[in-house]
Amino acid sequence: AQSVTQLDSQVxxxxxxxxxxxxxxxxxxxxxLFWYVQYPNQGLQLLLKYxxxxxxxxxxxxxxxxxxxxxxxxxxRKPSVHISDTAEYFCAVSDLxxxxxxxxxxxxxxxxx
Amino acid sequence: xxGVSQSxxxxxxxxxxxxxxxxxxxxxxxxxxxxQQALGQGPEFLTYFQNEAQLDxxxxxxxxxxxxxxxxxxxxxxxxxxQQEDSAVYLCASxxxxxxxxxxxxxxxxxxx
Numbered sequence: 001a002q003s004v005t006q007l008d009s010q011v012x013x014x015x016x017x018x019x020x021x022x023x024x025x026x027x028x029x030x031x032x033l034f035w036y037v038q039y040p041n042q043g044l045q046l047l048l049k050y051x052x053x054x055x056x057x058x059x060x061x062x063x064x065x066x067x068x069x070x071x072x073x074x075x076x077r078k079p080s081v082h083i084s085d086t087a088e089y090f091c092a093v094s095d096l097x098x099x100x101x102x103x104x105x106x107x108x109x110x111x112x113x
Numbered sequence: 114x115x116g117v118s119q120s121x122x123x124x125x126x127x128x129x130x131x132x133x134x135x136x137x138x139x140x141x142x143x144x145x146x147x148x149q150q151a152l153g154q155g156p157e158f159l160t161y162f163q164n165e166a167q168l169d170x171x172x173x174x175x176x177x178x179x180x181x182x183x184x185x186x187x188x189x190x191x192x193x194x195x196q197q198e199d200s201a202v203y204l205c206a207s208x209x210x211x212x213x214x215x216x217x218x219x220x221x222x223x224x225x226x
Contacts, residue, residue, distance in 0.1 A: 004155075036217075043117070043204060043217035044156070090155050100169065101146070101206075101215060103155035 002027040002093045006104035013081055014112050021076040021107045023065075023091030033074040034092040034101065035065055044090065050074065061085070086111045115139075117218035119205050125224045126195045134190045134221045138207030145188050146215060147180055148204040156204055162188060195225045 007022040025031065032051050036044040048059025055067040065076045074091060091104040118137040126132050138145050144163055148156035149172075158172040164185035173180070177195075182188040192199055202222050206215040 006155075041219070043219045044206075045217070046214050049214065100158045100161060100172075101156075102158065103148075105155045106153075 002029075002031055002095060002102045004091050004093050004102055004104035006091055006107050008107050009105065010108045010110070012110045012112055015083055016080045018079050019077065019081050019085075019109065021089050021091075021109065023074045023076065023104060025072050025074065025091070025093045027072075027093065027095070030096055031093045032096065033065075033067060034094070035059065035063070035074070035076050036090045036092060036103075037061075038088040038090065038106075040087075047076070047089075081109075081111050083111050083113060085109060117205055117207055117216050119203075119218035119221050121221060122219065123222050123224075125226060128196060128225055129194050130225075131191065131193045132195055132223065134192075134203050134205075134223070136188045136190070136205030136207075136218060138186065138188070138205070139216055140186075142207035142209055142216075144208040144210065144215070145182060146206040146208075147188070147190050148206065149174075150202040150204055150220070152201070159190070159203075192223075195223075197225050199223060200225045 003026050005024045013019045034049045035047040038044050048057045050057045050067045058064045063078050089107045092101045094101045120135045147159040150156045160180045161169040162182045177193045179191045202220040204220045206217045208215045
């Protein structure tokens with residue numbers, strides 16, 4: 001089975017500052033990795049995903065993440081955040097069969113004007 | 114429709130009442146997932162369908178929870194004799210095939226009083 005740990009439950013950051021949201025996973029098999037964003041009272045929206053190939057993955061809204069197999073991490077980064085980035089961010093992992101997505105507990109990003 | 118649709122958006126049930134939550138996946142999507150998201154937590158896997166076949170129900174918390182997808186499209190999650198700990202947002206997601214992007218609905222917020 002797989003599991004996901006999001007180390008920071010809340011991250012406040014000033015507008016236009018860079019941000020990194022941390023995600024570590026554990027698995028005995030190869031995995032796919034995902035970051036989802038959830039705005040208030042909304043469903044989850046995919047930001048980006050790592051399936052294979054380049055370890056640096058670019059997603060929507062200027063976000064990117066780097067897959068580090070040796071450190072079993074998939075941290076999410078953005079060089080300059082906007083007020084509209086305030087939301088809950090979830091890291092998720094699935095096995096290669098994709099029968100389940102395991103989610104972390106989420107990181108609440110608050111962008112301060 | 115254009116996205117995954119869930120109904121109702123909000124449901125208040127008295128303890129002991131049965132409820133049925135509906136999910137309309139994106140047309141043509143083979144895979145369908147149900148998740149339970151408690152307040153302040155990440156989504157927890159409940160069950161997975163491939164077309165009409167329920168391939169994994171390991172996440173269903175008790176035998177009061179039952180899901181079906183009889184014609185391989187619309188799915189219903191039924192909870193019998195609801196209890197207060199069932200209060201959560203129930204999310205449905207669908208994907209074209211396994212391990213491709215999962216699209217989430219807005220969820221049904223169930224409150225058991």
